[in-house]
Amino acid sequence: MADTPDFQLYQHKGFYFISGIHSAEDLDKLKDCEIRDTDIFTITYPKSGTIWMQQILCLIDAKGDLSVTDKRLNADRVPWVELTENAKKFDSAPSPRMQVSHLPYYLAPQGLRQKKGKVIYVARNPKDVLVSYYHFHKLAVIMETPKDFNEFFNKFMEGRVCGSCWFDHITGWYTHKDEMNFLYLTYEEMIQDLKAAVLKICSFLGKQLDEQQIANVVKHCTFEQMKNNLNANYETISESLLNHKIGKFMRKGTVGDWKNHLTVTQNEMFDQVFQERMRKLPLKFVWDISEFKICS
Ligand code: A3P
Numbered sequence: 557m558a559d560t561p562d563f564q565l566y567q568h569k570g571f572y573f574i575s576g577i578h579s580a581e582d583l584d585k586l587k588d589c590e591i592r593d594t595d596i597f598t599i600t601y602p603k604s605g606t607i608w609m610q611q612i613l614c615l616i617d618a619k620g621d622l623s624v625t626d627k628r629l630n631a632d633r634v635p636w637v638e639l640t641e642n643a644k645k646f647d648s649a650p651s652p653r654m655q656v657s658h659l660p661y662y663l664a665p666q667g668l669r670q671k672k673g674k675v676i677y678v679a680r681n682p683k684d685v686l687v688s689y690y691h692f693h694k695l696a697v698i699m700e701t702p703k704d705f706n707e708f709f710n711k712f713m714e715g716r717v718c719g720s721c722w723f724d725h726i727t728g729w730y731t732h733k734d735e736m737n738f739l740y741l742t743y744e745e746m747i748q749d750l751k752a753a754v755l756k757i758c759s760f761l762g763k764q765l766d767e768q769q770i771a772n773v774v775k776h777c778t779f780e781q782m783k784n785n786l787n788a789n790y791e792t793i794s795e796s797l798l799n800h801k802i803g804k805f806m807r808k809g810t811v812g813d814w815k816n817h818l819t820v821t822q823n824e825m826f827d828q829v830f831q832e833r834m835r836k837l838p839l840k841f842v843w844d845i846s847e848f849k850i851c852s
Contacts, residue, residue: 563698565718571660572720573638574698582643583663591667594652596761597675598634599659601725602718603688604680605743606656607805610634611777611788612754613654616763620772622785629787658719661728669735674761677729680743681841682722683814683826686712688807690817693717695802697795709822713829723833730837744811744842750774779809812844 561576568580598609610630617633618624625633635642637655646653657664668675680688690708693699699718702708715721733740739760746753751774758765765773775781782788783806790798790805798805818826842848 565700565716569663570720571663572716572718574718577639577698579640579643582640583638583659586637586643586646586659587663587666589647589665589667591665591670591672592651592653593672595668595673596652596654597637597664597668597673598654598656599664599675599677599729600656601679601682601685601722602658603685603692605678605746606658607631607788607790608743608746608777608782609676609678610656611782611785612757612773615773615776616754616758616761616765617654619765620769620776622772622776625776626787629792631790631793658725660720660725661732669732671735671737674737674739675729675733676739676741676757676760677726677733678741678743678746679726679839679841681811681814681843682830683818683823683843684743684811685722686826687814687817689717691803691807692805695798695800695805697797697799705817706822709818713826723829726839727833727837730839742841744848747809747811747845748842748848750777779806782806783809810845811842812846815844 563577564575565572566575567573568578568583573580573583596613598606598613600606600609607630610633614625614630614633615622634654634656637643637646637657638659642655646655661669667673686709689712690702690705693702693708702711711717712722715724719725730740739756741753741756751770754770754773754777758770776785783804786792791800
């Protein structure tokens with residue numbers, strides 16, 4: 557058992573990481589890594605659609621051709637920069653580098669804040685994030701299994717989870733967005749109109765795809781398609797990290813599942829914190845699928 561990593565939540569510079577997959581030494585080096593103009597960073601708080609953006613970016617890069625992306629896992633094509641094994645390779649990785657990250661703005665490579673590279677920030681309504689994260693904690697071997705939903709609710713609200721506090725994460729990135737080449741997208745707008753979101757991403761990245769190629773990107777990035785695509789859905793990730801018997805990473809993929817989990821009291825408490833913490837940010841969230849008409 558000597559080589560089994562000890563996965564513990566630990567704080568580094570005010571942010572929660574997991575020992576065994578994140579090393580403080582490599583995180584510190586990352587901050588000073590040189591950023592290239594061709595770098596693309598997708599930044600998310602956990603459970604906001606990171607895997608979805610990995611698939612979208614891979615497919616845009618492949619001009620909608622799934623056979624190109626079939627040869628490799630998306631998580632290898634668009635790796636998490638802060639995972640120790642990837643952080644070590646980041647500096648020497650060939651261009652163009654596509655990365656995903658949950659880092660807070662103040663620990664991310666500083667070059668991004670000199671308008672080098674591009675940042676796509678994907679936000680999701682935080683009640684659905686909470687619920688998705690709760691289920692993920694049960695699946696992920698690297699995270700402590702919650703005793704019950706209420707215990708996890710409290711941990712999330714206090715920011716005692718990997719990724720720390722949702723409110724801090726979005727506030728940090730959003731209030732510094734003008735220092736970066738920055739695109740803000742929401743999970744809910746991707747659910748509502750995936751084609752429009754893909755077009756927005758292409759335009760931001762300066763990628764020119766024809767109608768058919770865009771249609772193919774959209775087709776291969778739907779929840780149903782990704783659920784059945786082993787390169788996209790993390791089903792091949794080692795059992796030592798995810799317990800596939802407990803559930804699927806691609807769980808529900810919808811808006812408003814929080815209504816099946818939060819009690820009235822928890823919801824009122826959440827709303828109060830949300831109003832206090834978000835009042836200075838000009839951001840609106842969609843809280844239920846019935847708030848919009850899905851475009852096909
Ligand atoms: P649920 O647990 O609510 O289903 P992340 O990659 O940041 O961990 O986010 C995972 C969440 O995004 C999961 O949410 C997952 O189902 C959802 N997701 C991934 N791909 C999706 C897609 N194509 N359409 C809708 N939701 C998607």
